Amino acid sequence: MDYETVLGRLCALAGPSGFESPVVREAAELLRPLADEVKVDRMGSVVALRRCGRENAPRLLLDAHLDEIGFLVTGHEEGFLRIAPLGGVDPRMLPDRELTILTDPPRLGVVACMPPHIQTREEMDKSQPMRELAVDVGLTQEEAQRLIPVGTPAVYRTGCAPLGEDLLCGKALDDRACFAILLDALERLQGEELDVDLYVLGSTQEETHSTGAITAAFGVMPHLCVAVDVTHGDSPDASKDKTFLLRGGPVIGVGPNCTRWMSKRLEEKAGELEMDCQIEVMAGHSGTNGWDLQISREGVATAVLSLPLRYMHTPVETASRADMTACARLLAAFIRGIGKEVPSYD
Numbered sequence: 001m002d003y004e005t006v007l008g009r010l011c012a013l014a015g016p017s018g019f020e021s022p023v024v025r026e027a028a029e030l031l032r033p034l035a036d037e038v039k040v041d042r043m044g045s046v047v048a049l050r051r052c053g054r055e056n057a058p059r060l061l062l063d064a065h066l067d068e069i070g071f072l073v074t075g076h077e078e079g080f081l082r083i084a085p086l087g088g089v090d091p092r093m094l095p096d097r098e099l100t101i102l103t104d105p106p107r108l109g110v111v112a113c114m115p116p117h118i119q120t121r122e123e124m125d126k127s128q129p130m131r132e133l134a135v136d137v138g139l140t141q142e143e144a145q146r147l148i149p150v151g152t153p154a155v156y157r158t159g160c161a162p163l164g165e166d167l168l169c170g171k172a173l174d175d176r177a178c179f180a181i182l183l184d185a186l187e188r189l190q191g192e193e194l195d196v197d198l199y200v201l202g203s204t205q206e207e208t209h210s211t212g213a214i215t216a217a218f219g220v221m222p223h224l225c226v227a228v229d230v231t232h233g234d235s236p237d238a239s240k241d242k243t244f245l246l247r248g249g250p251v252i253g254v255g256p257n258c259t260r261w262m263s264k265r266l267e268e269k270a271g272e273l274e275m276d277c278q279i280e281v282m283a284g285h286s287g288t289n290g291w292d293l294q295i296s297r298e299g300v301a302t303a304v305l306s307l308p309l310r311y312m313h314t315p316v317e318t319a320s321r322a323d324m325t326a327c328a329r330l331l332a333a334f335i336r337g338i339g340k341e342v343p344s345y346d
Helices: 003-011 021-034 142-146 171-189 211-220 260-272 323-335
Strands: 037-040 046-050 059-065 070-077 079-088 098-101 107-111 153-156 161-165 167-170 195-201 224-231 251-254 276-280 301-309 315-320
Touching: 003 021, 003 161, 003 171, 003 323, 021 037, 021 046, 021 171, 021 195, 046 211, 059 211, 070 142, 079 167, 098 167, 167 171, 171 195, 171 224, 171 301, 171 315, 171 323, 195 211, 224 260, 224 323, 251 260, 260 323, 276 301, 301 315, 301 323, 315 323
Parallel strands: 059 195, 059 224, 224 301, 251 276
Antiparallel strands: 037 046, 046 195, 070 079, 070 153, 098 107, 098 153, 161 167, 167 315, 251 301
């Protein structure tokens, strides 16, 4: 898998929660050569199916969300825009940032900031609430109201680029890096006989409510699912107890959101591959779609597999290609022969 190329395509597109259509279309095109069937469901998620050809085979769902954090225009003031967050936006990231305003065609906006020369020391040492920030789009009040109506979405204006030899850096790696991992796993399984019907979900609206995963689960009715998402990567200013090493390998979730035999299978397969892996104790909500997928219908056996990511929910999210490759190898190994492990509740 050429992660730089695939993520260059996916991350260049804007897809904030509720407005994911461009990235969903691209994801569908990437899935078509790898699946028997690809469709977009009523909530805008892309769902691909690779059939195993066995009657009444267990259904395994792999999920990675395609939406990103973003913004909605809430008003206009002297030609400037006021905005509200879509998802978990840190307002400290915003002053002097470039945004892409999703008009037709899209236009540039810059978040207004006060030069340091005219700030007091107190002003320099505090962050501004988002309600006080304004976006400069170079328009008059009348033009802004006409061309950028209330409700227009926006995203950070970045893509994805190499950072050193191994790392990739940009927006929306949460969670498009993990969608690329699902593509890589599918590539690794091409031509192999499976014992499950394998569904791949590129879900919508995870950053706001997991809506795409919830509704897709009712359509697919999986027996098993794996939520593949990012977790917090190491950085100099972050607690070692709450972060995971980049280039330290896949992170396997353990806790009530993670069916025990599935977590153990991931660990065992990592051992067979002689692969380094990391364990994340999830004492409650995993912070992933796995939380909602687990309780779909009468319940779904669930695993959570995570990719370490630095600077989550910023325009400079950073992940390791080596970790992505390792996650895909582990996921493919996990899938091979898993049909024999599915418990029967009949």
